[in-house]
Amino acid sequence: MARIAPAAPEVYTPLIGDDVPLVMKIHARATRPERVRTLVTFFGAWMTDTSLAPRLVELVRLRIAFHNQCRSCMAMRYDHATLDGVDEDLVCSLEKPEEAPNLTDADRAALDYADRLATNHLSIDDTVYDDLRKYYSDGEIVELGQIAAICVGLGRLDATWDLRDDLPEHFKQQGPASSGTIVTPWGGDSWVEVSLG
Secondary structure: OOOOOOOOHHHHHHHHHOOOHHHHHHHHHOOOOOOOHHHHHHHHHHOOOOOOOHHHHHHHHHHHHHHHOOOHHEEEEEEEHHOOOOHHHHOOOOOHHOOOOOOOOOEEEEEEEEHHHHOOOOOHHHHHHHHHHHHOOOOHHHHHHHHHHHHHHHHHHHOHHHHHOOOHHHOOOOOOOHHOOOOOOOOOOEEEEEOOO
């Protein structure tokens, strides 16, 4: 059971609708529940109003979700990314991105950057930025960094809430996040499709 109970339906439904993931229902539990509408609008815009392809954004988001061990984040698949080619074969490539034949060198550079931001941000040096510049403009690198930073921060918060109540079995069965059990976004038989707009 989640460590924080969701807001009551009469609180979140007028703000963000009733068919929303548990994580958003808990964000609506804030002392000022209207903040959840701002969060939904902000996150949706930040993840979709970008020059980066939805496919890349989703790969980065899922890889960071793995590092954060945010079950809710790993269980979600955003519909705009699935329309851009993100399927479970591609998600499975995130297990070993350096070996995956369906990832490009540009994907690998972005995923390496995301890995480092999520696990050891001080290892990001000139070499990492030089590698990114082979494939992305400075403006795209800024957007990639912003998206990754948002995913790191929100994913870590959401992971502490131990959100498993509304997830597919793959994400529920294993012990609590604090038990040291490693959960992956790949290898499950189902996920939750979410629309960002």
